[in-house]
Amino acid sequence: MSAVLIKDASKIYDDGERKIIALDRVNLEIKEGEFTCLVGPSGSGKSTLLNLIGGLDKPSSGEVSIGEKNLSVLNSDQLAELRLHDIGFVFQAYNLIPVLSARENVEFVMHLQGLSAEERRQKAMDVLAKVGLAGLEDRRPGQLSGGQQQRVAVARAIVSRPKLVLADEPTANLDSKTARNLVLLMEELHHKEGITFLFSTHDPVVVELADRVIKLHDGKIAEDEIKIK
């Protein structure tokens, strides 16, 4: 079954003086359980595509669907609900909430989902242990290293078992060893939990470990390689 289905999606930015085509009639299907990465030079449309898939932005034309939900017909509250329940995000700059501890950051999404305090705490502790942060649950982001913060971000993204995790250059701010460990962790979670991951990246480690590599160029899919492992 499709985790993501994109039909003829374009995104054009118009600043009044000129039009920039960030995505040009993209068609793409990502199946459930894939570990896919989007590659391409800066400006090729990777982040724009992730934003459309994440319901953070709307295409100028075409359709984006997550599972059976067509994002074009959803209003801002419905899109927020979709992101809350079906999509996890991992950002390049970690983007943890600085006034919350690692555990509270992970619990935040479950808070919004209305889970009980006990359930939230249990799940948060479990997932933090899974990403190797047992014992650091009460530290705030400022007290964690970049790699540890990104692990918290991964824990936050997967804790409520979303259908899809979108990771926008998650290793860009990490050293190569930390980056490799983080990608290996996500690959392990993908295998064990069956979570669909979609990365945008320049990092060869991510490309090496991905099942499928989609190359974007000038807003178009230039190459789509499915690896046989």
Added chain:
Amino acid sequence: MKSIGVLLVLAVRSLSRNKIRTLITLAAISLGVMSAVLLSAFAKGLSYGMAENAIKTLTGHIQIHAHGYLDDPSAELSFSELNQKDLSALKSGGVEKIAFRIRIPAVATSERESAGVTIVGIDPQQESGMSFISDAVRQGEMIRNPAEPGVVVGKDLLRVLKTEIGRRIVIITQDATNKIVDRGFRIVGVFESELKSTEKGFIFMGIATAQEWLGLKDKVSEAVIRIESVKDSRPAAKKLGEILPQLDVRPWQDIEPLITSLTQVHDGFLVIWFLIVIVAISFGVINAQLMSIFERTREFGVLMALGLKPKQLIVLVGMEAAVILIVGTVLGDMLGALGYAYLNRGLDLSGFASASEHLGFARIVYPHFSLFDWTLCNVLLLVIGILGSLYPAYLASRLNPVEAISGRGKE
């Protein structure tokens, strides 16, 4: 809303992020609230002091006159002292104490000067606990009985007439038949009062002496009444008016319209001051919220990406404003209470004696706490402040998540 708890935690912790800004905003709110609370207590103290002065001086809680006397306070417009039946009816109507008086305008002359005065014929026994005069004589003696021939004058009148205790003054007035009459009286006592105008304006004599001199027999100009609580003056006066329809029964508010008007002016001024303070505070809170939002644009974008709805973002920003407003208001109330406790020993306005005298203010003002004013100030601040914070909250809710996460700002 399921998320209210976590939003409250976020709101409180976000305020602690920029401590200096939060403290400055808190200080502005607290000082504003403190000034409003203290000003209200001071203004109410002034009003209450004026009313208390007037009531204590000669006005009482309720006055009874012949119809027309208040417009033309002459000896002719007098009424017979009330009979036993009427007095019993008054007692059952809540009257605690009653004093009968003769009260007629007159001119007092000494060997050197003359002055317009009001002569007040009193029964010294009835005035005890009713008016200031029974405890106000500082030189000489108070009139001991209603038929005593001497008079008691104010210290300032003594100065104006350039005379002294033990000497005689001549008082000229009209009697019950509107005939001009005059008689010499020896000054037996000198009283002092809170207000110079009282010292200058009144001459006290025995009521029987006045009745005999003016041909009033058993008639009086006014009956002054004290009831249990000053607050009940108006309804009690209405009730007594029904018992004595042949007479003009008025509460003190009607007898002292200037005080009533000034009290209303004070109340109006307070509401205006409250609004000025509250609007100024609200602008401060809105400004602090706007700065906070612009600094946290990326964070708001992330929260939206994680599934926070626009209306939840409005709640979050509104909560931050509510928390700082509530804490600032409580601090301001506490500072106001401290200031009130300090000023409660009395604020000496004798340095402004001539101005305060003119308006009838007491020389020492005791602040008066008004629960209504306090509630009005607190509720208005919280409501207007939180409503004001909806503007930055609305801006936050309009953020485009993609632009916000990239730090590029609002939609």
